[in-house]
Amino acid sequence: MLSFLLGCLQPLATIASGLGKDKKLFILIYHQVLDEADFMRPGEVDKQAFTWQMALLSRYFNVLPLPEALAGLQQGTLPPRAVTITFDDGYADNLHNAVPILKSFGLSATFFIASGYLDGGRMWNDTVIEAVRACSLPQLDLTAIGLTSYDIDTPQKKRAAAQQIIKAIKHLPYPQRLECTRYLEQQVQSLPDDLMLTSEQLIQLQKSGMEIGGHTVSHPIMAKLAAADAKAEVLDNQLFLQQLLATKLRYFAYPNGKPGDDYLPEHRQLIADCGYQAAFSTRWGVADKHSDIWQLPRFTPWDTTPLRFMLRLIRMYKSGN
Ligand SMILES: [Zn+2]
Numbered sequence: 001m002l003s004f005l006l007g008c009l010q011p012l013a014t015i016a017s018g019l020g021k022d023k024k025l026f027i028l029i030y031h032q033v034l035d036e037a038d039f040m041r042p043g044e045v046d047k048q049a050f051t052w053q054m055a056l057l058s059r060y061f062n063v064l065p066l067p068e069a070l071a072g073l074q075q076g077t078l079p080p081r082a083v084t085i086t087f088d089d090g091y092a093d094n095l096h097n098a099v100p101i102l103k104s105f106g107l108s109a110t111f112f113i114a115s116g117y118l119d120g121g122r123m124w125n126d127t128v129i130e131a132v133r134a135c136s137l138p139q140l141d142l143t144a145i146g147l148t149s150y151d152i153d154t155p156q157k158k159r160a161a162a163q164q165i166i167k168a169i170k171h172l173p174y175p176q177r178l179e180c181t182r183y184l185e186q187q188v189q190s191l192p193d194d195l196m197l198t199s200e201q202l203i204q205l206q207k208s209g210m211e212i213g214g215h216t217v218s219h220p221i222m223a224k225l226a227a228a229d230a231k232a233e234v235l236d237n238q239l240f241l242q243q244l245l246a247t248k249l250r251y252f253a254y255p256n257g258k259p260g261d262d263y264l265p266e267h268r269q270l271i272a273d274c275g276y277q278a279a280f281s282t283r284w285g286v287a288d289k290h291s292d293i294w295q296l297p298r299f300t301p302w303d304t305t306p307l308r309f310m311l312r313l314i315r316m317y318k319s320g321n
Pocket of ligand 1: 215254255
């Protein structure tokens with residue numbers, strides 16, 4: 001079935017085959033590969049979707065490991081339709097679900113790890129998602145922490161409430177955001193502590209042939225931190241991962257990653273000074289030889305059908321964003 005579906009894309013692949021002259025690089029960004037689609041996490045792929053996406057990429061594109069892709073970008077020797085795959089944050093499903101699928105197609109990827117959440121940690125946005133999911137009341141009253149009261153009596157309303165809460169507290173100063181997530185934790189019996197990789201699993205991920213990169217310790221909005229704190233976030237993460245993995249980290253991804261909002265020019269300099277070779281933003285786009293190696297653009301392929309996925313890649317290749 002998958003092979004039939006992908007075969008139907010042959011005419012598009014013929015169009016795409018003319019795209020090689022421009023020497024551009026698609027840098028895809030993923031976070032999770034879920035066991036199954038999850039109504040609380042509509043932006044994440046599941047194993048089935050990730051499988052057809054990798055099948056499509058390996059059939060019609062040139063998926064390169066990051067070092068090769070960047071060398072090709074800098075030297076003007078990229079093959080046509082070059083793609084490289086990245087994952088941010090360090091979810092456990094990266095090892096359980098993404099790696100076996102990647103390996104089944106002979107592909108590798110780069111995983112940027114927020115080291116403070118290894119071994120049982122949970123990112124604040126996941127605390128929001130999981131607390132709203134676990135809450136059995138028809139309404140979640142958060143007026144005590146300066147938010148509102150949310151209807152959560154259907155899956156759709158739960159999803160909407162979690163997204164609204166995340167949006168409302170995302171850019172709060174850290175102590176206030178922590179107060180909100182602590183309050184949410186108190187509203188439910190228990191929350192998962194196995195969403196992220198353990199240190200041991202991260203070693204396994206690396207041993208499976210995957211590249212590991214830095215992503216700060218606690219995934220802060222660097223633009224909101226004092227210079228010394230931003231530096232400590234970057235250096236502590238780098239030092240910890242390098243010791244754990246007995247290797248030098250080569251690449252870094254800015255947490256959240258929007259230039260100007262989430263990190264500033266001084267952070268670009270900080271990363272360049274830390275011994276990294278390249279860094280990645282979440283600015284939506286396709287990299288080419290003019291791209292700044294310290295803030296390479298990426299994008300998330302969230303399309304839900306092979307046809308749309310393919311069309312988006314072709315359109316982005318032509319327009320650059
Ligand atoms: Zn991240």
